[in-house]
Amino acid sequence: MLSLFLLQFFLASCFAKTVVYDMSIGWVNAAPDGFMRPVIGVNGQWPPPAMEVDLGDTVTVNIKNDLGNETTSLHYHGMIQLDSNAMDGVPMTCQCPIQPGQSYSHTFKAFPAGIFWYHSHDKGQYPDGLRAPMIVRDRKRDQELQYDKEYFFSVSDWFHDESPYILHDYFDGSGNFRNGLSKNRMPAPPSTLINDTTSLNFQLEPNKRYLFRMVSMAAVFPHVISFEDHDMYVVNTDGVPTQPTKAKAIEIHPGQRYEVIVIGKAKPTKNYALVSYMPDVNLQTTSVISYGVVKGSLRVAGHTVSRALILDDMQILPQDQAALYGPPDVQIDMPVSYFGKRHRRIRLGEHAYVTPKIPALFIALSTGEEAWNPAVYGTGINPHIVKQGSIVQIVVENMDDVVHPMHLHGYQFQTIARGPGKWNKAAAHVFPPVPMRRDTVTTPANGHLVIRFRANNPGVWMFHCHMEFHSVAGMMATIIEAPDILQKTVTISPESLDLCKAQNIPTSGNCAGLTDDLYDTSQCNTDFPPEEWGALINPPTKAAVAAARVTPVRAAPAPAKKAKKARPAGKRPAGAGRLGRLARYLQRD
Ligand SMILES: [Cu+2]
Structure with missing residues (x-):
């Protein structure tokens, strides 16, 4: 399977071109449903442009953060990022977040083919509009399908x-x-x-x-x-x-x-x-x-x-009829459980994911042999370390009435069991000989999900619920494949190091950025911020909140007519913007 995968990858690369996207990410106003609001656009436009490339193309995305008030980064959902884990775009996993005024670039091979999307992977930011389709065309497959015309569309809440x-x-x-x-x-x-x-x-x-x-x-x-x-x-x-x-x-x-x-x-x-x-x-x-x-x-x-x-x-069975992987070399149990204020925080397995002090990839690269020990990463990122070539089985048990769409970065996995109740580990299971394969699959309400994948892509990869507020709630885990190979093959670019240095984020050591005692994790992040404000850098202070309580500021009424208007990047709109939202938030009490 690995060799077939690589063969496809390199064949696709033979006639490839380079496609460059320059993206200034900033606030604009838009009213897609008639309600005017600030949204996050690209180059003064919203919606952001769809990316359209061919299989095997080299894609470079030059990102400039012109938001003024939020960090950002882009992730290319479904791109396997074979040998390019550092380009996966997840802040504090494989790079530092991009601060306002900072620029950063991702370069990766467009693989596999199909429809994908790119979106912010920064703390619940993409629902503000920073997401768009990405099409990777495979001309050979398109001919096989013998279609006369192609349409693509996105749906969203x-x-x-x-x-x-x-x-x-x-x-x-x-x-x-x-x-x-x-x-x-x-x-x-x-x-x-x-x-x-x-x-x-x-x-x-x-x-x-x-x-x-x-x-x-x-x-x-x-x-x-x-x-x-x-x-x-x-x-x-x-x-x-x-x-x-x-x-x-x-x-x-x-x-x-x-x-x-x-x-x-x-x-x-x-x-x-x-x-x-x-x-x-x-x-x-x-x-x-x-x-x-x-x-x-x-x-x-x-x-x-x-x-x-x-x-x-x-x-839905894969065209290549790839047989069931297995048996598993390692099984990772991930029961879903709720805790915290009004039970809104979510553990995926033993722990909930908390934004770490140092990107996990940098820990894997800088801690030598100890990179095989989950302890150096800290419990906050929910780390699971697997060897290259191993068959990994993940069991998600969700005794809750919500369906969770679970997404794994870096791999396409087989779904081998899904059903009501907990998974009976002791039973003799008969799995589908050719399981369906994808990168985002649902865990049923009050049920279980069992997936398998072959670890064939060394890197540090997220596994998380794609209900965006659940991923911020902690419903994420980190799969770390083959730190030994990463240490031999991956060099963090000077641009990536600069991104971190400008923010005083460490680039080596354990989860606290310590390089001498890797097992001193007392300073690592294990808890959520006292107040959640997503990617907002300077949330309203408690004093501002208190002052606003005494004298609520009424928001200007939003224009009712449908319109789209660009405005200078980095500035927030009046009325419908930050103060308006805050005022409305306070008026509810
Ligand atoms: Cu969820």
């Missing part, structure tokens, strides 16, 4: 409050979210979007084949996707080519992607609906599938699907 304030409400505040919206103890989004707007029109022609690439960039809840009177044939899950699998409806969770073939009706009689429905909050977008048979208005009525019609992703 959408909030009217900025993430730092939602996070603060979620973990520390009264627990009453703006407009009283909450569901399953989560902040509930007031809107859902498709391609960052509220409806799309797709032109189809009879009998032609269409490839729809779809990605969920949601922060919290899944969407159910269905085409009225059209079947879908799934041909790719999270960058894994699959055997065509018929579906009436697909449930797509945050971080997941599907590519489906839809065939134009032979005798269309009307316009048809493409519905993206969020059951948890009963919101949907209704887009139009048009054959041009209806003149004038492109309106369609929505349609509904029963849950029974949703395809079980365990039924």
Whole structure:
């Protein structure tokens, strides 16, 4: 499997080009659902641009943080980052965060092919708009699929409050979210979007084949996707080519992607609906599938699907028919448990993930033989160390009524068991001989998930829930593959070291940045900040909060009309901005 993987990788590299994206990340105003709010855009625009590259291309992303008030970084969800772990873009895992005014670049090979997305991986930041689709085209696969035309779209939930304030409400505040919206103890989004707007029109022609690439960039809840009177044939899950699998409806969770073939009706009689429905909050977008048979208005009525019609992703088999990995060399048990104020913090296994004082990759690189001992990383990052070539089995047990989409960086894993209740470890299990494979999969409510992967990509990789507020809550773990190989092959660039030095973040040593006594972990981070403000650098002080309580500042009313207006980077908008949100937050008490 490893050799096949590498072969594909290098074959794909033969005719590759270099693609460069320059991205100034800054605040702009946008009203994708009619509500004007500050959002995080790129080069003065929102939504950020979709990346479109070919398999094997070298992609360079030059990032400049022009936010003024928040740190940032970008992660390329689903990119395997073979031999480029340091480019995975996770702050305090493989690099330091990018402070306002700082620049940093990522360079990596586009692999594998399919639809992906890039997004901030910095403390709950991407729901503020810093996320966009990424398409990696494999011309050979595209020919095999024999489609006539390609469309791609994203679905997302959408909030009217900025993430730092939602996070603060979620973990520390009264627990009453703006407009009283909450569901399953989560902040509930007031809107859902498709391609960052509220409806799309797709032109189809009879009998032609269409490839729809779809990605969920949601922060919290899944969407159910269905085409009225059209079947879908799934041909790719999270960058894994699959055997065509018929579906009436697909449930797509945050971080997941599907590519489906839809065939134009032979005798269309009307316009048809493409519905993206969020059951948890009963919101949907209704887009139009048009054959041009209806003149004038492109309106369609929505349609509904029963849950029974949703395809079980365990039924989708990989095209390469890769056999079950195994038996496992190591099993990592990750029971999910809640604790802390209003039980909002989440452990994934024994510990919850707490942002460390030093990026974990730097610990792995600088602690020699001791890098094999989880103790030097500290319990705060939930470290699990595996050998190269080993088969790793992760068992997630979730005795809670929330479905968690679990994402693993750096690998595509097999899902070998999923079901109600705890996993019976003692039982003799029969696993699927060819399991489904992807990079983001759901753990059922009150149920278990068992995944397996082959450790074939030395690096430091996150495994976490992709409900963004849950990852901030601590529902993350760190998989560290082969520190010995990393120490021989990885050199941290001067740019990366400079990023850290400018912030006085250590670049060697144990979890406290100590280089003499690696087992003195008394100064390592094991607890959450007293107040959660996400990526915001200077949160409102307690004094400011107290002063504002005495004299609440009323926010200017947000313009109702749909508009998009760029403004100078680094400055926050008046009214609908920081003070406005804070004022509204305080007025709720
Ligand atoms: Cu979760």
